[in-house]
Amino acid sequence: MNVLIVLAHPESQSLNAHLANFAAETLREGGADVECSDLYAMNFDPVEGPQHFSNRINSERFNAQAEQRHAFETHTLPDDIQGEIEKLQRADAVIFQFPLWWFGMPAILKGWIDRVFVYGLYRSNQRFNQGVFAGKKALISVTYGVPEQSVLHDGREGDADLILWPIHFRLYYMGFSVLPPLKVYGIRGGLQGEEADVLCAYVEDIKDEYRERLLAIDRTPALLFNKVDDFDIEGKLKPLAPVYSPFIRHRKHLDLA
Ligand SMILES: Cc1cc2nc3c(=O)[nH]c(=O)nc-3n(C[C@H](O)[C@H](O)[C@H](O)COP(=O)(O)O)c2cc1C
Structure with a gap:
């Protein structure tokens, strides 16, 4: 099995980077081939715009979808985007590792989707269960600053499953079978003493759960859409x-x- 891990975190010593490395090691031990896209380390440019298109279909007025499709069809996509698409094409499963920032994914990851899921790679007659990535699995692994109680359906920060739904839907739109997410709550820096010990123990428990889920990735039932x-x-x-x-x-x- 080939797995692509897409990491969106600016700090290599963060929990997010740790979870991405943990997933890569666990999957490799289980016999998988793993590739990583560490978006900050790659200095990935998340801003879609005319500067990325060298072979414009219309140089007077920029239409992102038209230029994406033309570049895809004429094999003139930027090298970084072509590379990411090829990683996706090789992958049987894709893991997205990121912290929840402002009730969504960090901008660098949203921009990766804007630029990598190019029009032309998918078409209007190729989406959802008939999408271009049908047969591939997608899993998001997301960390929260807030505790679990505040993201349950009656929580102050809104229902976590509803907040993640638009992210999952983007992946399902492309045809992925979207697996239930790994949600890691209450990750706060600067803790000391007993509070820090409790958090460390929680993260170790999460890793045990994550290991089991990673090793079962090819036989886990997908979310329904x-x-x-x-x-x-x-x-x-x-x-x-x-x-x-x-x-x-x-x-x-x-x-x-
Ligand atoms: C810009 C920004 C926005 C954030 N928004 C949220 C949020 O909406 N909900 C939440 O629970 N935590 C939020 N946080 C906290 C992060 O999710 C938390 O610090 C992170 O998951 C911890 O993982 P890390 O140690 O790998 O960074 C935010 C943090 C930043 C920097």
Whole structure:
């Protein structure tokens, strides 16, 4: 099995970097081939724009999707993007390791998605369960500053599963089978004494759980999302289609309660 680990953290001594290294070692011990994209170490440029396109289809007015598609089809994508796409094509599974920043992924990772999931690689008739990466697994491993209680469904910081849904949906859009995420809560720096000991013990427990999950990555059931055929020609959920999340629901379910 080939696994790609995408790490989005600026500090090589962070817990996020530690978890990415731990995943790589564990998977290699289990017999997998592992590649890493350490986005800060690569100095990855997350800002999509005209400066990245040398062979423009329209040099007067920049249209990101049109230029992405043209560059993909004419094999003129920037080398860094072409390299990332080839890593994805080689991978059977992709792990995204990042801290939750402002209820989402760090900008460098969002920009990686903007620039690497190029239009042309996917098409409008190739998405969800028919997506270009169908058959590949995706797993996000995310750390939080806040404790678990505050990201449960009645928590002050909002339901963690709902906050992660848009991230998962991007991956499912590309066809990935999205596995249940690893969520690591309450990661705060500067702790001392007993509080630091409790956090260390928690991280060791998390690593035990993560090891089991990594070694079972090829046989873990994926999260459920609607399939292409659940929608009508206008993109509306068909009346008898199942509902898996408040993000896509029947109109009679507009009341989220
Ligand atoms: C810009 C920024 C935004 C953050 N936003 C959140 C947030 O929305 N929710 C949260 O639980 N923690 C938030 N945090 C805390 C980080 O998630 C936490 O420090 C990190 O997960 C710890 O892992 P690390 O030691 O590898 O950095 C934020 C931190 C930064 C720097």
